[in-house]
Amino acid sequence: MPSWIEVIIRSTLLILGLFFITKLLGKKQLSKLSFFEYILGITVGDIAGTLSMDIELHVINGVVSILIWTLFPIIISIFSLKSKKFRDIVEGKATTFIQDGKILEENLRNEKYSTDELLEQLRKRDVFNVSDVEFAILETNGELSVLLKKEMQAVKWGDLFPDGSSDKVPLTVIMDGTYLNETIYSAGYSIDWIRNKLKLKCANVEDVFLGQVDSSGNLYLDYYDDDKQQ
Known part of the structure; x- marks a missing residue:
């Protein structure tokens, strides 16, 4: 067989094969890549x-290598979905850069982030002061999320009827059917308080995929069962 045909x-x-692998890894890989996912793609x-151009290489060896590099992130994703601690180790945690208009230099x-880089990211979001x-938080994928102070936000319907309360970042108190004890207690709440909120909603923590508490103390629940009403 001529080499060019091979x-x-x-x-x-x-x-x-790469198209199939991309579909197998899921749409997440098409968005912001983590450091490991970036290395995987390269x-x-x-x-x-190399395998397509060098006909002296054995196809089977190359396919095995690609399969190993593909299966590794799939296995990591499975463990990450099952364990919050493992997910924090692999993907890291979000880091707060600005709180109440003050830069947290430490x-x-x-995060090896310079002041110029922070200001540049703020300007990209039309924030100059x-x-x-x-709040400004560096997400695990390297994206900077910015929440402006209430008086600097665009006017919303709710702003026409102010209640005098300031916006606060919603606290995630339940994730994957498990209480996040550190977040709950650091915010001044308790496990019993969350349990009482769950009782009022006739819900069990094992049935909750995600639970968040807003600045007014309201508990939002997203269930594993999407048909279950709030």
Whole structure:
């Protein structure tokens, strides 16, 4: 068989294989990539490109290598969905950069983030004064989330009927059917208080996928069973 025909066959099969792998990994891989996912994409692409062009390489060895690199993140994703602690180790935690209009310099240093980089990210969100920011949080994917102070936000329907309360970031108190004790107690609440809220809603913590408490003390629940009413 001529070498150019073998290259065409190899390339076609690898393209189809990579398409299948992308579908298998899910849509998350198409959005913001984590550090490990970025390395995975480069490595798998390099293996596929080398395998398609170098006809002296054994196809089976290359396919095995690609499968190993593909299965590893799938296994990590499965464990991450089952364990919050494992997910924190692999993906890290969000870091607060600005709180109540004040820059938390120590958090910037821990994330190797310069002041210029922070100001640049704020300007991309049309924020030019740090004092206008209520919260700025660096997410685990490297994206900076910004919450402006209430007086600096665009006018909403609720602003026409102010109750005098300031906006606060909702606290996640339940995740994957488990109480987040550290968050609950650091916010001044207790497990018993959350349990009483659950009783009022006739809900069990094991049935809750996500639970958040807003600044007014209201508990929002998202159930595993999507048909269950709030």
